[in-house]
Amino acid sequence: MVEVIARAANQGTALAARYDRPMPPLHFPRVQFFGRTWQEYEQIWNLRLDDLHGTRVLDCPCGPASFVSEGRKRGIDIVGCDPLFALSIEKLRAQGEADIVDCIQLIRTENPRLAGDDPETYAHDKRLALDELLDDFSKHGPAGPECDSRYVNAALPVLPFADRSFDLALSAHFLFTYAPVEDAGMLETREFDLAFHLRATSGLARVAREIRLYPCYGLDPTRPMRHPYADAVLEHLRSIGMTARYEPSTYDQGVPQWNFSIVASW
Numbered sequence: 367m368v369e370v371i372a373r374a375a376n377q378g379t380a381l382a383a384r385y386d387r388p389m390p391p392l393h394f395p396r397v398q399f400f401g402r403t404w405q406e407y408e409q410i411w412n413l414r415l416d417d418l419h420g421t422r423v424l425d426c427p428c429g430p431a432s433f434v435s436e437g438r439k440r441g442i443d444i445v446g447c448d449p450l451f452a453l454s455i456e457k458l459r460a461q462g463e464a465d466i467v468d469c470i471q472l473i474r475t476e477n478p479r480l481a482g483d484d485p486e487t488y489a490h491d492k493r494l495a496l497d498e499l500l501d502d503f504s505k506h507g508p509a510g511p512e513c514d515s516r517y518v519n520a521a522l523p524v525l526p527f528a529d530r531s532f533d534l535a536l537s538a539h540f541l542f543t544y545a546p547v548e549d550a551g552m553l554e555t556r557e558f559d560l561a562f563h564l565r566a567t568s569g570l571a572r573v574a575r576e577i578r579l580y581p582c583y584g585l586d587p588t589r590p591m592r593h594p595y596a597d598a599v600l601e602h603l604r605s606i607g608m609t610a611r612y613e614p615s616t617y618d619q620g621v622p623q624w625n626f627s628i629v630a631s632w
């Protein structure tokens with residue numbers, strides 16, 4: 367953390383100040399269909415994703431991330447699930463494009479630190495990820511000519527997969543992020559409260575030998591902080607018999623002090 371702040375200071379005081387100011391909140395009435403690229407997933411999880419060859423991986427929620435498509439091209443057995451995978455390709459495209467415009471605009475005006483040091487590249491990567499997902503989904507999604515169950519319509523906490531059927535389940539930018547606004551998340555409703563988080567992480571833990579959750583920081587307008595549910599989730603995973611820990615992430619969202627994922631395994 368100290369090195370990250372020192373690096374930022376060398377790049378100018380404006381950037382260094384970005385790390386010290388409180389985090390302005392972003393509010394949404396529903397979860398956004400907004401996704402990351404393969405390279406961003408490598409940074410988020412601090413994993414060499416090519417090391418996943420020979421394993422079965424779940425991306426939940428997948429959203430418009432390109433992880434499934436890019437991983438499948440590399441020969442890795444990845445399944446992505448999301449409740450929006452019930453939609454047609456046209457509706458997914460419309461929602462993905464609208465959510466990119468809205469999110470980027472809100473991030474620019476309310477909370478530029480979430481776009482890291484290079485907002486243009488950040489926005490560009492979201493479009494790349496959406497295009498890659500849609501291209502693959504049109505072929506291999508539920509209505510595609512080469513449907514192969516790599517895209518599954520499913521929602522936490524109840525997943526339609528057998529016990530321990532995945533070696534690894536990754537869950538980014540849904541848990542913690544879409545907690546209620548008053549609990550340092552972005553959602554205007556209380557749909558994804560702490561009780562939901564405990565059920566959802568039990569659901570992920572049932573289907574995978576290892577689970578990873580990111581991010582674990584809170585979007586608190588008064589100060590950078592660990593998410594108020596994170597310790598409770600970590601303790602919950604330990605209480606059901608998993609080994610659980612925080613692990614540093616290298617994905618830059620301007621919160622170096624609290625930039626961790628939760629990693630839990632049986």
Ligand SMILES: C[S@@+](CC[C@H](N)C(=O)[O-])C[C@H]1O[C@@H](n2cnc3c(N)ncnc32)[C@H](O)[C@@H]1O
Pocket residue numbers: 397398399400401402426427428429430431447448449450520521522523537538539540
């Ligand atoms: C911001 S995207 C995250 C995509 C990807 N994991 C990433 O980090 O780029 C959040 C996704 O959560 C999905 N979602 C909403 N409710 C959900 C639920 N109950 N269980 C699983 N996913 C859900 C949304 O449809 C949306 O696509």
